[in-house]
Amino acid sequence: MNILPKNVSTYGQEIDSLFWLITTFALIAFVISLFVLIYPLFKYRQRAGVKAEYFTGEKKTHFKWVAIALIALALSDFIIMYAEHDAWVTIEGLPAQQDFHVGVTGRQWNWIFTYPGPDGKLGTADDVVVDEQNSELHVPVNKNIIFDLRARDVVHSFFIVNTRLKQDALPGRVVTRWFNITVEGKYDISCSQICGVLHAKMRNYVVAESQEKFDAYIKALYDNNKPKI
Ligand SMILES: [Cu+2]
Structure with missing residues (x-):
């Protein structure tokens, strides 16, 4: 069925x-x-x-x-x-092969995506944070994407229905999970934990694309975030 x-x-x-x-x-x-x-x-x-x-x-x-x-x-x-x-x-558990590491944070009412920046490491000064309503989390297709999940205010729940991944985001705790999307496309990310009046507006997307497209996206993102001298 x-x-x-x-x-x-x-x-x-x-x-x-x-x-x-x-x-x-x-x-x-x-x-x-x-x-x-x-x-x-x-x-x-x-x-x-x-x-x-x-x-x-x-x-x-x-x-x-x-x-x-x-x-x-x-x-x-x-x-x-x-x-x-x-x-x-x-x-x-986490797969041995870890291809890309991102941060995901739930807040009232959006999903925030944190990319590691040019040094490739999360939690450093050059991290790039995307906190916009309905924004997209870009990932390469057929790769193991590791993400650190956090919540800034209340309990949220990170849900990509097409990957069957649902994980609570808890304030004060970092939960590390992963997914690997095998079909290119744009899929819904929703919050599946009632988290306040605009809970239903907490809708973002994950875009799984070829390595080339992903590299181009990341390059543009990092270029736009270069410190302005
Ligand atoms: Cu929420």
Whole structure:
């Protein structure tokens, strides 16, 4: 089924598989729960000559069904935990090959992008900060992009739906994550944590482009930010 937004990241497919696995378990649990709620209403209702039955769930034969439900639920949890292990390690860890490092900071109400500047190092005086509404984060396609995520004021959540990457940005903490976009294009970056009245305006973009285009963008950005003497 293809009702999810297009996936353009290396690890997005793993998240989609987990999404469908969890959705399937939830649907099964939902249908069974509804059945268990509704069926007895008819089966054990009061009728002419029949008294409505009342179950306290204390009898062994009754409790058996509580236990079965508990075990089924715990089992599905373990299956999900087992299935998500690899995706967790991949996404929460950092790849050995790190191609480009940027800073991303959430503030009320924009995403701020910090490029390392000509020295290639983040956190130095020549960093270039882009803090404009609806601005674009430029990255090269098919490269591992590492980003340090911060929040300046309240909790935000960095979300690129097409990469299936969603990570909370927490004041006072730096969270380092990564993504690798495999298809050139411009994709939405949104905030998925209600962060104030203009939360919905917190919309930026990530532009994944060829190395040449990216180099040209970075060069122009750095040239425009050269200290004026
Ligand atoms: Cu926000």
